[in-house]
Amino acid sequence: MNTQYILDLIYLIGSVTFVIGLKMLSHPDTARRGNLIACFGMTLAILGTIFIHDDEVKPIIYTLILVAIGIGTVAGWMTAKKVQMTKMPELVSIFNGMGGACAALISLIEFQHMSLEKTENSNQLFDLSKLAELFGNIGKHAEMNPTAKMSMIMAGLVIGSVSFAGSIIAWAKLNGTLNKPIRLPKYNILNTVIMIGLFVYAFCIVNGNAEGGMHVYLLFAASLIYGVLFVLPIGGADMPVVISLLNSFTGLAAACGGFMYGNKAMLTGGILVGSAGTLLTLVMCKAMNRPLYSVIFGAFGGGAAAAGGRELTGSIKEISPSDAAVLMNYSKKVIIVPGYGLAVAQAQHIIHELELILEERGVEVKYAIHPVAGRMPGHMNVLLAEANVSYDKLSEMEEINPEFATTDVVLVVGANDVVNPAAHNDPASPIFGMPILDVENAKNIIVNKRSMNAGYAGIENELFYNPKNSMLFGDAKAALSKLVAELKGM
């Protein structure tokens, strides 16, 4: 039996499990099993790669590989188990960056291998047997011609590095280290020029116009810088879209590696994620009603956006926790609109308690989930699931919007832009046209917010000046705890 065939079979199984896993991940009932199936396929592919081949490998190499896997497994497992659910998006971003960096490093090593082979090759130019041996060394399934292989190496390097650097910036933005978009003057033109520059440079290296090992490291550095500059000007509100985009970038980088080695598991896995990630990015953009180019080139979240908004006048009413408790206690129907503020304050458990008390008193309680609530689509659902809020209480936007008219109280907790009526009636607003939750149709609105600061998109909200609206200031957890205490005392 040919060892290569066994390995190919393993990769085939791996590829199939990726497709099946992703497919099962798209149904709530099968999602968890889908993840495990993909995980099984991955483990198989990794073990197969290490142990099933005819090449003679020194024990030191095996040791290094196994130690590296050991370190990665322990570190990855610990981080993933420990992280709070609110920190999820950051974590996905970091893991994504690791994948990108991995792809970039592979390219660097392959480049070095190729230049070594080239020098040996030129020394022994007419020794055909030597040449054949050299080709054998490249690997059994690497039958690509050198130019094509070099193109793949460069593509993997550039895409992987951009994904890595971008993911790190996205991570820093999400955890608040970098909380303001930083824009160099003419950043759009600058970024486009750098991007084209990267292409041209990579092309020159492939074509042999830029000889020498230095150039590849320069290209590596330039790609890293581009990744940083690409994400820096984008506002925090758009980070989920960026992470999803970078996720598909890493997929492409992995696919480049797959192409280079003729490895079909890498190719299918990479392309699958590349295309699925791109579609997911577009779905998210659609939920925010913003074309992808405006996320990348005309990011809001900073000063530029404020210029578009109208001047808002009027008075703001404040409500005390006890008044809010009375109002909700005697309501028939209450809808809760959770936003990222709730997640930041870790208030998902206390909101569930509020829901239970109100239900006990005969109040109908529902949650209205905006498609981009939280920091990623579906993030809010994950958080509420963590607090044991039952599935059927969560309503999606289209479903719940007609219900606001028959609702007595809407409680908005830490959400802002997704309930901003400017999306409907202010064409100058940067969020104009974004589908929102029509909370203003309800009889009373209570907004819990820490202060009057603008939301993540950096724009004013005229909802707060609505006569039906009252503000319950304070950290979501503290304010809701007071509210629950008041309700319990009634």
Added chain:
Amino acid sequence: MNSIINFIGENLQMIYIVILMIFVGVEVIGKVPAVLHTPLMSGANAIHGVVIVGAIYVMLHTDPDNILALVLGFLAVILGTLNVVGGFVVTDRMLEMFKKKK
């Protein structure tokens, strides 16, 4: 022009896979409810960790005297493992919470 046609000819099988996989990816994601977008992104994130296969492959074919390549390869395997293990574990944690629901 010639080189492009040669490239396609030499790698036809791979190109077929690329194109078909693009369609599969789109089809598979197309019907996902918004609730599952975050776990799905996380799961996809774990799957592109398959890049670790490349890192292992490159290590296996590295000359033990080539220190630079060994160091870079070692790092690449660690990073790839982080991507795979972290990705799958986090996805599982998220989905575990959904499962508690009746």
